[in-house]
Amino acid sequence: xxxxxxxxxxILSKATIENxxxxxxxxxxxxMEGIESEIFFTFFGLEAIQKNKLEHLRVATVGNPAxxxxxxxxxxxxxxxxxxxxxxxxxxxxxxxxxxxxLEILSDSGxxxxxxxLAIDMFHLxxxxxxxxxxxxxxxxxxxxxxxEDGTQMLFI
Amino acid sequence: MKKVFINKEVDVNEEGYLIDFNQWDRExxxxxxxxxxxxxxxKHWEVIEYxxxxxxxxxxxxxxxxxxxxxxxxxxxxxLFPGGPLKKATMIAGIPKPKSCx
Numbered sequence: 442x443x444x445x446x447x448x449x450x451x452i453l454s455k456a457t458i459e460n461x462x463x464x465x466x467x468x469x470x471x472x473m474e475g476i477e478s479e480i481f482f483t484f485f486g487l488e489a490i491q492k493n494k495l496e497h498l499r500v501a502t503v504g505n506p507a508x509x510x511x512x513x514x515x516x517x518x519x520x521x522x523x524x525x526x527x528x529x530x531x532x533x534x535x536x537x538x539x540x541x542x543x544l545e546i547l548s549d550s551g552x553x554x555x556x557x558x559l560a561i562d563m564f565h566l567x568x569x570x571x572x573x574x575x576x577x578x579x580x581x582x583x584x585x586x587x588x589x590e591d592g593t594q595m596l597f598i
Numbered sequence: 599m600k601k602v603f604i605n606k607e608v609d610v611n612e613e614g615y616l617i618d619f620n621q622w623d624r625e626x627x628x629x630x631x632x633x634x635x636x637x638x639x640x641k642h643w644e645v646i647e648y649x650x651x652x653x654x655x656x657x658x659x660x661x662x663x664x665x666x667x668x669x670x671x672x673x674x675x676x677x678l679f680p681g682g683p684l685k686k687a688t689m690i691a692g693i694p695k696p697k698s699c700x
Contacts, residue, residue: 470699473661475681537700538662546661549672 447536447592448477450584452555453486455598458498458525461489462532464598465543480547481584483557486598487564490572499525541572548574553587555579580589603629615689622692631690634679638690642678643696645670653693659684660698 449471453464464480471478489496502508502515502524514520529539538546548554556571556578568578588595601610602666613666614630616622622625624638627646633637652659661684664675679686 466699467659472676473682473684475685496698534657535661535700536660536698542662542665546665546672549676550661551676 444476444549445592446471446475446476446594447590448479448588448594450588450593450595451478452584452595452597453480453482453489456485456488457500457501458528459500460598461486461498461540462537462543465540465547466537467596468552469547469550472547472552477551478547479553479555479584479587481555481557481579481581483581484561487556487560487566489540490544490554491570492572493570495572496567498540499572500528500546502542544572544574544592548576555566555584557581562583609695613689614693615695616692619692627692630692634681634686634690636679636686636690639663641670642690645675645678645687649687650691650693653688654689658698659688659696660700662700 450466451464451468453461455461468478468480482490488498499521500508502510502520503512505515508515508524510520510524537543544554553576554572554574556575558578558580561571561578599610599612601608602615603626606621606623606626608626609617611617616626624643628638631642636642641692647666649659652663657663661672664684665672670678675683675687679690682699684696
């Protein structure tokens with residue numbers, strides 16, 4: 442392996458579908474290159490590991506100029522659902538797994554999945570609300586300590 | 599680029615992947631595996647045959663596909679080919695490195 446990257450640590454703080462997939466694709470891509478990877482889910486990123494929410498993540502249609510939908514129209518009822526449906530359809534064509542399956546793939550691939558203690562307390566979440574594949578609930582300090590080898594990179598999403 | 603394994607000369611690209619699948623046989627595969635520090639056993643061959651078949655049918659290879667393969671699960675796959683399983687398995691199988699990001 443020629444890359445000097447040995448470990449990728451991701452902090453996922455958002456729950457819009459494009460951000461969650463960005464984290465997942467990069468974390469999985471790292472494992473497939475023989476690079477270690479871990480994800481720390483905090484704030485809205487926690488939606489991606491809540492059993493009853495993870496399949497209902499959406500694309501933001503307001504405040505997202507790259508979608509080229511005028512803001513007033515993007516705010517109409519049903520627009521988010523429609524845009525999300527279209528995006529999911531395109532993802533399926535590329536064989537991108539849905540969130541739940543992607544989490545299973547990541548966990549089976551050896552990517553560690555962590556919940557942020559502070560945010561979990563703040564949102565009054567219980568362990569049972571979160572996916573079974575979660576490796577634990579830790580603090581940001583604990584997560585920094587996971588950066589324990591040369592060639593570790595940390596990304597905030 | 600030429601590469602010599604035991605008594606056989608094969609053509610590989612700069613990453614070490616065979617260019618011509620006709621030059622592939624189990625001995626070549628074992629030599630490539632050896633370079634990846636993998637000792638080929640029955641389960642490895644099963645996976646290699648599976649991905650060769652996929653390739654022959656022009657079906658793209660992905661980690662999701664491995665999950666659905668029925669041949670092996672993802673954990674075992676990482677266990678058999680440590681450090682980039684799809685990359686290594688395709689190299690041993692004598693087929694091109696998959697271009698997929700997933």
